Amino acid sequence: MAQKYVLTKQLKAVPLDQPIEPGASVVEVITTQEFAKLGVAGADTLSALRTLTEAESTYLDVFPDSLIGSFAVPDKRDLMGETLKFAFYLNKTNLIFIDEGQICTRLLDDIERIGVLKEPTAAHCLFEFMKLLVKDDLTYLADVEDRMEDVEEQIIDRCGNVANRKMLGFRRRLLRIDTFYQQLVDMTGTIGDNENKLLTNGEARLFHSLEKTVERLLKRSQTLKEYSLQLRELYQTQIDIQQNDTMQWFTIITTLFAPLTLITSWFGMNFANMPGLDWQWGYQTIIVVCIVIIVVELVIFKRKKWL
Template sequence: MAKKYLFRPHLTPVALNEPVKPDDQVVEVISSEEFASLGLGDAELQDALRALSTVENTYLDVYPESLIGSFAVPDKHHVLSDPLCFAFYLDKRHLVFIDERDTCVKLLDVIAQQQVVKRPTVAHCLFEFMKLLVKDDLVFLADVEDRMEDVEEQILDRCGNVANRKMLGFRRRLLRIDTFYQQLVDMAGTLGDNENKLLSHEESRLFQSLEKNVERLLKRSQTLKEYSLQLRELYQTQIDIQQNETMQWFTVITTLFAPLTLITSWFGMNFANMPGLDWEWGYPAMIVLCVVIVAVELVIFKRKKWL
């Protein structure tokens, strides 16, 4: 979706055929095919920008008179799906987004409506744009943490199968988010370093502050990654406890029947002169003896808390 914005004095949407003055700061959203018609940069830069528009990576490249880069933004509602990919070109007067969807237009419309860009520079607009990319991420990460705590409760309640599937999903989502934050920190840091002196001192400071904000999000996501590992360890511990309890139960059952097995084996030898074979109360006496032995064992197991 092609769209053009000018600063008058705030960021304002205008018609695509709106005439541009030599000192105007222009923000545009176009497709990769339309970028060549703007005449910005040489053929090598245009080819590089065309390739960046579809790459699933957040990346920045510095040229003597311009900056080009790409964004691969995870969809917070469907983190495991394909990221939102688009590229950008920045020089002294132009900020051009190469986007085959409407992602950039939506964010720029928000900037225009809120009138947050008080200084008419395309670099400041890029700063506000990048801020919007991570605007609600603290809420998103807090929601992830809440759901992980619910899974922890499920693990402690031994709902193992459900918890295991959810833990794997959390880990994959956090890996995607963590990668995005790491790349965004690198991009903001490079913009703040201002290697080619394209930005003013104030603009570079804005990106340095953005770098610090994204670093806080990165640390938060890394903490949640560690939490997911702890959940995995807790899950494995619960599995071990269940296995130990199962083995303990089998051990108790085996121990209960060991004396009975000995008695039945003893009286199953059928020797002719075995005492008690001719006693009329021998069979009932053996039944009573077995019941007494089991009862005594149960009392002992209860006292030792094996049952």
């Protein structure tokens, strides 16, 4: 649904049919078809904008008198789901968002409600809009880290049967948000470079400051990606330890019964004149000897710390 805002001292929503004072900056949220009817952009700009509207990446194109770009923002509530896609057009006095959904209207309403604009310009509005896109991301990444630490504790406690799937989920989500941050760093840096002199020096500095903010988020997400790899290695180490413990247990059992197997094999040869076969206490003596051998082996294993 189309929405119009006017930049006077702050951002203010107005009816679509309200006349705009000369020189006032306007912010609008419209669909692609509605943008084509406005006639504010040339054919090349309009063609590029149509392409960017459905883009799966965050990207910026610089024209002599305008900037156009696309956003593909991961939804923090479902990072593996569909990205939130929309585009924008910026010139000296107009900021137009092309959005088939409600994400742009919701963020602009937040800007209007908070009243955070330092100057009533289209570039300042875009800056505040982009700030809101990453506003709570540091908290989100901290929450991801907390959940990864919980998984680490599960792995150490040898509950790895539920940890593997979670680790893969963390890595996939972090890869997606990491890609978004990388693209957003490029976009903010390009806007801040101000190649077409569309922005004032102050506005360009704002976008460079936003670039640094996103770079910090990017570094944090990359640190968490490395952490996810460490979790995977820790998980594999725990599996190896479990397998080694199992093999060690089987080895101990085999070693314990090896002498007993020798004794039973020896006395199972059934030679007619084998000494001890006719002895009255032979059977009991063999039992005592087997028990003594097992006890001696257990004592040796304990001293060697094999048990």
